[in-house]
Amino acid sequence: MASPLVLSEDEALEIIALLVTAARTQLDESAEYAPLRMLAAVGRLAGFIAERATPETRAFLAGPLQHMPDAAFRTADPARYAADLDLVCRAVAEHLARHFGLDSDAK
Amino acid sequence: MSNPVLDTIRSRRVARNLTDRPVERALLEQVLDAARWAPSAGNRRLQRFVAIENPLTLRLLRMVSPGMFQRPTAAVLICIDRERVVSFGMRTNLKGLSVDVGTAAQTILLAAHSLGLGSGIVTSFSQAAVRAILNLPERLSPELFVCLGYAEPAQPLAMRARAPVTWQSLTDWERFPRSKS
Numbered sequence: 001m002a003s004p005l006v007l008s009e010d011e012a013l014e015i016i017a018l019l020v021t022a023a024r025t026q027l028d029e030s031a032e033y034a035p036l037r038m039l040a041a042v043g044r045l046a047g048f049i050a051e052r053a054t055p056e057t058r059a060f061l062a063g064p065l066q067h068m069p070d071a072a073f074r075t076a077d078p079a080r081y082a083a084d085l086d087l088v089c090r091a092v093a094e095h096l097a098r099h100f101g102l103d104s105d106a107k
Numbered sequence: 108m109s110n111p112v113l114d115t116i117r118s119r120r121v122a123r124n125l126t127d128r129p130v131e132r133a134l135l136e137q138v139l140d141a142a143r144w145a146p147s148a149g150n151r152r153l154q155r156f157v158a159i160e161n162p163l164t165l166r167l168l169r170m171v172s173p174g175m176f177q178r179p180t181a182a183v184l185i186c187i188d189r190e191r192v193v194s195f196g197m198r199t200n201l202k203g204l205s206v207d208v209g210t211a212a213q214t215i216l217l218a219a220h221s222l223g224l225g226s227g228i229v230t231s232f233s234q235a236a237v238r239a240i241l242n243l244p245e246r247l248s249p250e251l252f253v254c255l256g257y258a259e260p261a262q263p264l265a266m267r268a269r270a271p272v273t274w275q276s277l278t279d280w281e282r283f284p285r286s287k288s
Contacts, residue, residue, distance in 0.1 A: 017170035021233035025173050029231060037173045 006049040015045050032074050035085070039068050057099065064091030115221050122225025123177045123263050125256030130181035134222050135160065138255065139183065141218030145211040148203045153191050154211055155247055157184040167240050172252065174231025179254035184237070185211050190246035199248075208250045215253045225258030 007015075022037035046061045053061065069084035097103060139156060147153070159165055159182045168182065169175045185208050189199045197204075212228055219226040229252040237249045 014170045017236070018173055021171045021236055022173035022231075024233050024235075025231045033231070040173065040176065 004052065004054075006052040007045075008048075011048040015041055015048075018044065036074065042068070054099075057095070060091070060095040064088060064095070067091075111221075115217055119216060119220040119226075120262070121227040121265075122256070122258035123227060124259035124261060125177050125179060125225055125254075126259055127178075128180065128257045129160070130224060130255050130257075132160070134224060135181050135183075135255070137222060138215055138218045138224070142183070142211050142215050145207075145214035147207050147210070149195075151191070151195055153188055153195075153204060154207055155186045155188050156211075157186060157241060157243070157247075157249075158182075159184065159241075164240065168232070168237060168252070171236035171240065172229055172232035174229045175252065175254065177227055177254050177256065179252075179256045181255040183215055183253045183255070184241070184249055185251045185253070186243070186247040186249050188246055189248055205250070212251055212253055219253070219255055223257075224255050226256075227254045228252070229254055 018037075018041050022041070026034055026037065042065070046065055050058055050061050065088065067084070068088055069081045074081050135158060139158060142156060159168065160180075162180075165179055165182060169178065187199075187204050187208065192199050192201070192204065216226050216228070230250070232249075232252065234249050237243070241249075243249060
């Protein structure tokens with residue numbers, strides 16, 4: 001079954017613009033801004049697709065993805081920042097496995 | 108004794124959450140008028156301000172400005188007029204040019220705050236993209252946005268949660284001790 005479209009052209013263009021311009025600004029900025037820019041893109045993307053996503057993905061967006069580390073911890077507590085990001089990465093992987101039926105496919 | 112200038116300086120904060128309420132033109136003009144009084148090296152006035160109110164223009168500018176977390180309902184882009192810089196026989200990468208951008212920006216921030224507006228500086232943007240969106244003449248170099256709007260009561264945490272900064276922690280007095288080496 002084809003996956004439903006969850007992003008409009010306007011929204012997709014906004015994400016493209018953010019990522020392209022962030023690639024350019026990052027050349028002149030402190031390296032610590034790189035994850036911040038990536039997470040900003042994630043936040044905007046999640047906001048765009050939430051209403052049109054499946055209930056499971058919507059729950060994921062409203063749950064684990066909301067727990068992205070605050071930029072305040074990036075320099076004040078780098079270890080905590082990395083650990084918080086790891087938690088979100090794990091949650092992303094778990095949602096991917098469920099969404100794509102990895103477990104049922106492996107049986 | 109209360110000092111309104113110091114009170115304004117001390118109470119200003121970056122506003123990253125802004126409401127949809129537009130900034131009234133009269134207020135924006137007052138902010139721009141205040142910027143005209145900012146210190147300028149040699150009183151040369153090498154900066155130019157571009158005021159933006161159009162919602163679609165602001166939306167597109169935000170798309171090409173990764174550092175623009177807020178959704179401003181108005182913005183002032185501070186540019187350096189490079190033709191004017193050259194006309195004074197100055198190099199276009201002179202340090203003082205950025206200083207004047209900073210004094211103008213801070214003056215705008217304080218003026219906006221004193222008028223009840225929220226504000227924040229954004230320097231993380233694609234100069235090429237901003238130039239294209241605004242059809243900026245080649246002589247104008249876009250340096251810094253001051254985003255304006257009405258602040259939401261709730262604001263995100265500041266980027267850095269560190270020990271409190273005091274004027275003492277930022278200041279040394281007179282001469283430094285001579286190095287022993």
